[in-house]
Amino acid sequence: MNQPPIAITMGDACGIGPELVAMGFERGALPGGFVVGDVGLLRRAASIAGGAAGLPVAVIERPADALEVPPRCVPVLPVATASPAVVDDFVFGRTVKQAGALAADCIRHAVRLARAGEVPAIVTAPLHKEALAAAGVPYPGHTEMLQAEAAEPGSPPPPVRMMLANDQLKTVLVSIHMALRQAIEAVNANSVLETLRIAHAAAARWGQPKPRIAVAGLNPHAGEGGLFGDEEIRHIAPAIEAARAEGIDAHGPFAPDTVFMRARHAPGHPGAFDLVVAMYHDQGLIPVKYLGLDEGVNVTLGLPFVRTSPDHGTAFDLAGSGRADPTSLIAAFAMAKRLAGG
Structure with missing residues (x-):
């Protein structure tokens, strides 16, 4: 195998992440x-996944060792922690401070590997935001933590955007985890233009050098010419115009209640667009999740490495x-390999 190994973080050990992996x-x-x-926690997960036949766990010392591990074996690179994990303390289905702390340590370790060039991509199993907060981790989720950890020492974090994608629809968000009132305030010409630039550059990495990008409006009917709000006139349309001047094939703003249907690629219905830029979290994620959670993949655009x-x-x-279904995690791994050039 020519491609370097891909890191998968364990996620919150009290949730389904380890057993999905x-x-x-x-x-x-x-x-x-x-x-x-x-x-120890991965051995517990392997006992669940392997059933009566069991599933072996191989401890590795460096990422490259994973390429020598036989099939149907879980290669684990142990993460250094402040104190060893006691498996019984990680009760399934509970918000446990130690689980949040360990999940954060796994992310930090994986980012160090990526920054050192030992892995081209990171796939992250699910976190629990309350456990992160209980552990004193100052980030609301993966995206914000990865953004901070990816920054060069003494430099500001790189601008990133969240994309949710499946085979039918790809949406990129202007804002991520914040209150809706704050998300509305975050819509301005600069944030929309930056999102268009990041989406355009990222698409080139997966083989679409000139993606057709639709931009959703913020308000019903995209503001209806200012009747239902003027953010489209003051912020979104000028950002689209500036992006087009840079050679980005951006269009809109379109009514958010129909643009996702127009962009959807389905049998007998080729989508009119390759990506949709949405103004806030739920506006962009509900359409993709409605199409099915099993195949949806979250991709962080703008990082110096691939993350899904x-x-x-x-x-x-x-x-x-x-009883958990690993389909989405498997899809995330497959997409990470494609985006990393595998």
């Missing part, structure tokens, strides 16, 4: 991947049951 290896669907995490994750959370109600 173990299931992916058990199915042979994560070739060339390895887990950044705790060995499944399109769901920790699912505390399923944790430890063996």
